[in-house]
Amino acid sequence: MSEHSTQLPTSGVPQDTEPSMVGKSVVTLDDLTTSQIVDLLHKAQYIETHRHEVAHTCDGRVLATLFYEPSTRTRLSFETAMLRLGGHVIGFAGAQLSSVTKGESIADTVKTVSNLVDVIAMRHPKEGAALVAARAAKDFGIPVINAGDGGHMHPTQTLADLATITSRYGRITGLTIGLCGDLTFGRTVHSLVETLCRFGNVNFVLISPDELKMPRYVIDRIKRAPSCTYTEVRDLAAVIGDLDVLYMTRVQKERFFNEDDYLRLRDTYILDEAKLQRAKPDMAVLHPLPRVNEISVDVDHDPRAAYFEQVHNGMLMRMALESSVVGDTLPGYEEWKNQEVHA
């Protein structure tokens, strides 16, 4: 995250009456108020510039990463976040390594693990699994962070996206944001749009083939945000010059029931240097990763490429979130925040 001066929205619930995040499960970002999201963005900025000060914030804490399906970035990010805060990590990476092979339910696994750890991060292929886990852990006062439940929600990816937009523009409002590719199954774009609508004042450009258009319930969400607008287009090249942010998505094979449909649509939208020449010089290219071929490798060297920064920002946001839900205060943060506000 850069040290870009920020103009994050501060409206909403006053800080001194802000509900606590301690013990709070985060299944979707709707579980957090906009003020809490802004606070997490501030904390991530603080962590970035005060690594030494925060290195023992979560001493003695244990995070469980329950990953029922493959993940590289997300699991390592959750684990690194806790390690960098001084805590420890246990868990499994793959359902075949857990008691699910013996037929154990999600709820029973979570109730068991809740008796061992301080916070749980869970990824599961079934949509809604995180809600099941959060309810199971609630009786034990253990927060569950959704690390992705099928094609449904992935709130910490959205936090990483918001942090990256903030680092590039110093704000998350007053922007034209293009979302390109698989808008039907792409959980990250749904979550990002819905969250940005809560802050308002965003112009969305939805770029996809007809087969992969944004679902109606997300469109409805944009319509309900009076200061947000949207257009739906098929041609990336035609609109790329209008965008402040271009969010590319992977056409995910695992979300299709039919391989022929996947192969037909996979290469529909590819970003390369030629297309990028039409874009604004300060446009930010985001992507939740992993990519297949939707962003050409030659784009990686372009300063507009922000997708590897997202990985870094994701770790910072997870550090902010993990420390917040377990109730550990980042040393020096309150003083820093007060100075920032008054500066």
Place this chain on the structure above:
Amino acid sequence: MEVTSIRNGIIIDHVPAGTALKVLQYLRIDPTSTKLALIMNTDSKQYGSKDIIKIEDAGDLNLDVLGFIARQATIDIVRGGKIVRKEKPNLPEHMVNVITCKNPRCVTTTERGIDQMFHLVHSERQEYRCDYCDEEAKL
């Protein structure tokens, strides 16, 4: 068509024609052990045709579900052989174990012992979505 009136119970009128059996199913009424009368595909001035369900000793039926499966229906409360109150079903804000989620990727398809829960997201469109996966409810 004449069917003997009920003494104490409810009459669900203006049920969409041909759906009375499905309504019984969603109301969790066991037709093998309940005193009831079904009139199906009878004439209706308002809708052309309709079904009527008369249930004696209706007990504690959860009629909220009617708002979802038979919005146009009316409910007559019968006491001592007379209609003492008429009600229109409201759209329930939340439904528990009324319908099941049709999304094959939803956690409810595999996780044991959890309720099927849906919440109202758009009253004009009568749109409900699964609490877990946000899939739109389908009958």
